[in-house]
Each structure stands twice: as C-alpha cells, then as structure tokens.
Amino acid sequence: MTEASFPFIAPEKIRRMGVICHRHADPDSYMAAFAISRLMGKLAPSARVDVIIPDGMSLLTRRLAESFRQEHLVEGEGDGGEYDLLVAVDIGHAELLKDWLAKLKQSPAVKVLVDHHPLQEGSLYDHMLVDSTASSASEIVATMYRQLGVKAEPSAAQALLLGILFDSQHLLIAKERTLREVVRLIDSGASIEDARLLLRSPPDYGEVIAKLKSARRLKLYRVAGWVVVTTTVGSFQSNVARSLVSMGADVAIVTGETSGETRGSLRANQRFWESTKVHLGTDVAASVAKDQGVGGGHPTAASFTCAMPEAKAGEAALSLISSLLKDKPAEIR
Template sequence: MKKNNQASELEQVVFKIIAFLKDKSKILLTTHDQADIDALASLVVFKHVLTLAFQDKKKKFILHARLSKSSQTYLHKFKQKFPEISIELESNPPSFLGDVIIILDTNNPNQITFMRELNFTLKNYPYFFIDHHVPTIMKQNSNLTEFNLILPQFSSTSEIIWEIGKILDIKLPTSLKFLLLAGLLIDSGFFMHGNNDTIKRAALLLNEKDILIKDVMEMLEEEPSLSEKIAMIKGLQRLKLMKKKGWLIGISHVGSHEADLASLLVKIGCDVSLVYSKKRREHFRISMRAKMKLCDQYGLNLSEILQSVSDISDGNGGGHPCAASLNGQKSLERTVEEILKKILKILNE
C-alpha cells in the first residue's frame, strides 16, 4: 500500500515537471563537482529521456559536469564499447544558463562549483533537484521546491532516472541501461548498501538479456593509481584507533583520496571511520563511513552528524546515514572533536 502511494507521488511530480518544462527552450542539466558514475549516468540518461518525451527539435538540453578522474576513465571505456552514443559534456561555467537548471545527484548547491563561481547570477535562478541523498537543510531562494525529487530511499540517482523513464514510457537502448546499471552498482556498493528495490530494478534492467552483468562489473574495475595506493598506505600508518563498548572508531588523514581511505578502514574492521584531508588554505574535507549494522542498531546517522557540525566549520556536510562528507573552511580540530563527541554519545546510549 505504502509502495503504491510512493509510486503515485513520484508519478505526480514527474508529470508536473514535464508540464513545467514544456515551454522551456533551454534546459541545463548539471550535478555535483567531481561527478561520479551515478551522476554521469543520470545526466546522460535523463537528457535522453527528456529528449524523447518532448520530441521537440527546438528544445535544447545542455549537460554540464566536471567528472572525477575515475568517471573520466569510465566514460572513455564506455564510449569505446558504445561508439554510437554521443555524449557532450560542458565543463566550463556555461555562458547561458538556460530557462531552468535541473541538478542531479546532490541537493546542495554548494557542491556545484560553477554555481559558486556564478554566485550572483544564480541567486534568483530557477532550479530543482533530482537526488537520492538525505535532504540538506538550507535556505534556497530560487529552488522550485514543488519539482524537487529528493528520495533517500533510492540507492542511486540512476534508479530514479530509470523510474522516470518508465513513467514516461521511454524505452532505453542497451547502452543507456548499461550506464544506469553502472550507476546503480557503484552507488549501492555493488548491492551492499542497497535494498530490495535496488535488486529488483537491476533485475528489470537486465530483463531483456541484452546486457551481461559481468560486462557491467568488468567495466567498473579499476586499478588504483599510484597516488591512491600511497595515500591508502600512509593513511593506514597514521591510523588512530578509539574503542567504545567493543566498537572501533578509526581516525586518520591523507592529502587526497579521503573517501577511499574511509571506505577501506570500514572494510578492514573499523565500525566507524573518519578521514580528513587539508585542502588549500584553511579548507578541508572530512569523509566518514560506518558499518550498516551500527547505523541500524544505534540509529547512527553520519549525514545528520556532519550537517549538525557544519556551523563550526563554516561549511556544509551531508550524504547518507552510513557514508557522508563535509567540506569545511575553518576549525578543523574543533569540528573533528565535536563529531567524535557525538558518535561516542550515541554509542554510549
């Protein structure tokens, strides 16, 4: 029953979005910085879905994204396998912003560099989000909230785009289903952080037997770069451990690859990990991961914790209950202290 309600709610918003976009001639689709494969897949497939939904040659869709290193590598391999698909991505701040901006795979405008770069222009610019992260509490003047699809119950934005495509009765070619599966696999940690629906959607994407899951997984395999390997090893050397009621909290720091190290620490036995990385000037980034068991049993929510310390660091945090990050610009030490205090308090309960 609940599921049907959810489905129809999604449907309603999707039809509202389509009605709203009907008379818009230039639509900008963008995503967070260091766009990952889920972000890339969502952008490319959503453009395809909208193009077919409108069948209007005068309508222009612009994709804007700055890809992470690993998404660039992935895109290269993807284009070799599917040369028939043309993907054009803008990476410079767009000169013309279009009539509306649709932001995919984040619901925090601070995570979009060009928005920061064009701060003044965007203040009154209409935009809305399609995303699967925990909603950020933020005052956003020009956000068209009635079109927001912020759905943390989805493991990936790729899956939301897949559902939108189904609602609009758009049939996707093999290549784009392949791409959505890649986004779904990456963001669900190969189903590790997924739920029943994640697996059901993956099964549907594989239904027509034109895709082998082995091929999708193989394309996602990536030998870590030398700098990543060194960062992991150095980060492990600097590891500090805290023990609380049998739970292990691992704390470390690296120059880059903080998210990878945070994931690695949980893989090798930490129940919670916190890895920070100092960036230029006072700026820093904190990445955190936790075992799912801990989030379920204790209601630990890293996204909420990082949002709650955003003020101290004059930054913004968010993500998921078991995987979250924070970009800060001051008081690194105090921020880390405050985070650890909150975690210890939860574990004490």
C-alpha cells in the same frame, strides 16, 4: 510529486535544458544525467540538452564518460545561455553545485531536483523527485522511465546500471526494489558483466600510498563497544575511510587539509547504523561543519569541509559520535 509528471513543463516549451551534476561528479551523478538527456530525446526531441559539470569529474567518471559521450557537455561556467528547464541530479548539499548554485537561483527556468540524498535545501526547486530510500539517483531515473512509459534504449539502460552498481557497492546494499529495477534494465539491453568491467579501475598508486600512510597514523578508540578509528591524510579521504571500514572498523573518521580547508570523510558499517541510528550525514558531518563549513551525506557515508585544523576536526567528529553514543572514547594503544 510523482515521476510521471516529469518534466513538469510542456515539452514544446523546452528549447534548451541543462542537467547539472554535483562537483567532482561521480558515476551515479553523471550516468543519471546521461540517462535523463536520453529520456528528453524521447520526451522533447527538439530540445537541446546540456549535461553540466560544475567542477570536474572523478577519474573513473572521466573514463566512463568516454564511452557515454554527451553531445553537449558543459564543463565549468557555460556560455551564459538561457535555460527553460534545469534539472539537478544527485546533489546532496546545494553547495556542491559550486558556481551553478548562483546560476540556478537567478535562472527563470523551471527547476527540478532528482536526488537520493536527504533533502537539505528544498526552496531552490520548483519540483522535487527525492527519495532517500533509493540506492542511487540512477535508480530514481530508472523509475522515471518506467512511470513515464518510456523504454530505455540499451545505452541509457547500461548507464543507469553503472550508476546503481557504483552507489550500491555492486548491489551489496541493494534492496528488493533496486534489484527489480536492475532486472528491468537488463531486459532493456544492459549487461551486468560489462558494467562490472567498466567500473574496475587500474590501481592508482597515489591512492595506495595515501591508504597505507594513513594506516600508519591510525588512532584506535573503543566507544560504547564500537571500534572507532581516526586518521589524517591530505587526499583520498573517502577512499581511506572506506578501506578502514572494510578492514573491520565500525566507524572511520578521516580528515585532511587541502588547499586551505579541511576535508573530512566519515564511514560506518551497516551494523553500526542499524543498532545506533547515529546518522553520519545529518547527526555528525552537518554538525561538525556547522557555522564554519558544509557537511552532509548518508547514514553510513558522509563528508564535510571546515576551517578547523585536520586533527581538531577529527577530534570534533569523534567527540560528537561519542556523545551521541553516551560514552567517552577510550584509546586503544
């Protein structure tokens, strides 16, 4: 399936379409959806395009969405209207569609997935533009524009650059092809300086406290020569895990109970992934949550929710990683 066949349905048959983000939409998901809606403005000018936010946006996304306004933004349920085309973007696990998973299943629309997460549930969709080697969903959308021969207008180019910067750690993990797409977006009118400024957030002291408190509760382990840390915190699990890896941990396991369930966030550095090939998404998060929750993600960044208490969930992830590394965790005191 190639990007050039998008939208897989005759444009004149599209009266209304929806572009669905994942729950707690991040900038990559929102910006990719925004750019798809602009793309449809060129491919099917008479179609009404809704950008659908099934269950909230991150604070940063909310702020960015002020500058990248969507004429038809549907938050939550929607009006029950019929869609001819539904495009899900940056979804990862289908559960992240929340209430829209059932709507997607029941809808007679042509269903398309645009994603850079490893494919977990393909049977939902009629067509898939999935490339887990792409930096971001936004990069895939940039490729769609190029292969369809549609020039991105400056606001769409800027949106895609924001999505790519957000998901690639400001290009730190960008591959050559990502950089080539970035240069093309700049040629279409995007500004990398503006994008960096827009992504900069004022400090959130809730997050600062969460990070420092979880540092106080940190447990350190040596596993097959790697430094693995575990901690618990009630919110900001992914931010905490990311900052522990930037402090030098090879793997961070952060779990916390919120509203009746345990959320876990796992991060590793690139060196860990390259030398061990332990994939935090498919090997760890998915198996920890198996039978009692959902989990998945990327090789070095993954998350899960489950019914285990927070400490148990952390231990389960640690023992799974240890067994994959064929070693026992030795606590460093």
